């Protein structure tokens with residue numbers, strides 16, 4: 025027989041504890057109401073547009089260590105101050121960067137035809153006077169990697185891999201290895217240089233740059249991309265040449281001449297740019313919302329990643345302006361040199377290795393609306409994700425169906441997530457047209473879908489705020 029005290033203790037264990045556990049697994053009604061208010065305020069907010077307009081107009085292209093990068097530092101510090109964000113600072117790092125020089129290419133046979141091209145980031149320069157050679161055509165990287173013949177030897181390898189247009193960017197994911205590793209695959213087979221169909225989805229006559237890497241054990245070949253219509257021409261001439269060869273008619277060889285100048289390993293200083301809303305109860309725990317401040321040199325870095333910079337800055341500013349003081353610190357991080365080495369992510373990772381991060385996420389997929397919410401958090405935090413998903417649903421955002429809790433939080437944030445196992449959020453934008461302009465001279469302000477920015481800001485404000493208020497670690 026239980027004493028009255030024992031009975032009370034047992035009853036409280038059976039009823040009170042489960043209730044508390046359930047209560048702990050959700051946000052407070054007040055915090056949810058604030059999140060809803062932030063969502064509505066964001067939809068009427070024009071700050072993100074003002075920021076990206078100013079960044080593209082007043083700063084422009086901003087590769088790491090360039091004059092544009094220095095203008096971007098001053099721009100961000102001034103914007104952080106205007107937006108009344110706290111602890112604004114720049115964190116310097118020494119990096120070695122690649123710098124583009126002049127480059128051009130033309131077909132020289134079967135007839136002379138100038139090509140629109142651009143060097144790939146990290147490409148070595150071609151010898152003075154350039155290179156002229158016959159083309160060795162491969163429909164994709166897989167075919168080159170499987171080639172055991174010596175067809176590529178002494179030639180310029182051309183890889184014609186196409187980038188499929190997809191909403192989630194998976195088409196780019198499948199094609200990008202051509203750009204990154206194509207030169208070393210060509211070098212293994214004794215080629216002189218690499219040319220590729222641009223990794224991108226535009227049919228305009230523009231070429232897409234982007235980083236490539238060399239296998240250190242192999243010769244380093246100069247590498248460039250040609251525009252989609254130029255790749256179509258090469259493919260058409262190749263098909264014709266093959267048909268002629270089969271008909272045993274005189275096959276018309278494809279030859280190409282190009283020049284390519286570049287500097288590698290240039291020592292420069294670049295920065296991560298940081299500002300915060302200091303947490304009131306757990307100031308040493310950080311909710312990181314990021315983007316990258318650098319861009320390629322060809323355009324204005326409007327979609328990649330001016331829009332992301334504007335979105336996360338505007339989201340933090342909105343929370344600040346709404347008069348809300350989060351429990352945890354909300355930190356805006358604009359990473360340096362994402363495009364060619366993730367230096368900013370690595371520097372941040374070292375410096376803040378011991379700091380507890382509640383959540384990391386990054387906006388780096390253009391300016392279109394977010395359609396999917398995903399994350400990588402501990403299982404006990406999943407009910408909190410359900411609450412967040414419910415608040416995002418009216419914005420047209422679906423909670424990931426397949427692969428739930430396997431979200432990719434963006435390039436720099438993914439470096440942090442992998443290195444430290446910090447919980448992460450993925451707010452995926454519609455990337456259907458992103459790769460039309462990605463890494464090209466067409467990445468300009470007019471491509472930013474102005475009406476979509478407030479939806480992005482709403483998602484990031486809701487997620488950052490609730491992550492900062494959560495009753496448990498994610």
Ligand SMILES: [Zn+2]
Nearest residue numbers: 316328329388
């Ligand atoms: Zn980017």
